[in-house]
Amino acid sequence: MDEKAVKLFQSKNLVFIATIMKDGSPQLSPVWANYEDGHILVNTAEGRIKHKNIIHDPRVAVSVVSKDNPLDMTTIRGKVVDIIPDYDYKHADRLTLQYMKRDNYPFKREDEKRIILKIKPERVFVLPELKMNDD
Numbered sequence: 001m002d003e004k005a006v007k008l009f010q011s012k013n014l015v016f017i018a019t020i021m022k023d024g025s026p027q028l029s030p031v032w033a034n035y036e037d038g039h040i041l042v043n044t045a046e047g048r049i050k051h052k053n054i055i056h057d058p059r060v061a062v063s064v065v066s067k068d069n070p071l072d073m074t075t076i077r078g079k080v081v082d083i084i085p086d087y088d089y090k091h092a093d094r095l096t097l098q099y100m101k102r103d104n105y106p107f108k109r110e111d112e113k114r115i116i117l118k119i120k121p122e123r124v125f126v127l128p129e130l131k132m133n134d135d
Contacts, residue, residue: 001035002126005074008064009035012099017042017117018061019053027053032095033062040076040119043092045112054080060119077123086114 009015015033018026029050033042040062044050054060058080066072086092092105092114100106105114 001038001076001121001124002074004072005064005076005124005126006035008066008072008074009033009040010098011067013064013067015040015042015062015064017050018063019050020057020059021049021053022056032099033064034095034098038120039081040078040121041091042117042119043086043095044115044117045109046115050117051083051115054083054117060117062119071127073127075125076119076121078119078121080117081120082118084116084118086116089114091116 014030016028017031017033018028021027027049029044029048031042031044031050033040035041042050042062060078060080062076062078064074084091089105089108093103096102096105
């Protein structure tokens, strides 16, 4: 994947994931995510709507925009190729460090099981380097 796109996933930038509902309509969720070993890793909980949607259709779209420059963005289409248990919160804790500079995921719920949606990018669109005018 393009180095500029990878950098967007390494910062505190909010990521949006679009999944497909059973009726074919789109569903969009803001999430924390990172990029490792050629895949986008989205952390969520079992049973959430995005989890249910990818079980019946693994196609997704992901968008990430720089918190510092909204013209610095990427959009990716791909497929969820694996659902990985994160029951020990190791991935959730890494994302908490990335996004909040804290060691432990602060939103734990007793009845919640965390999972990782492992996304293989298929099409990547990166906006060319642009800066906003501060006029």
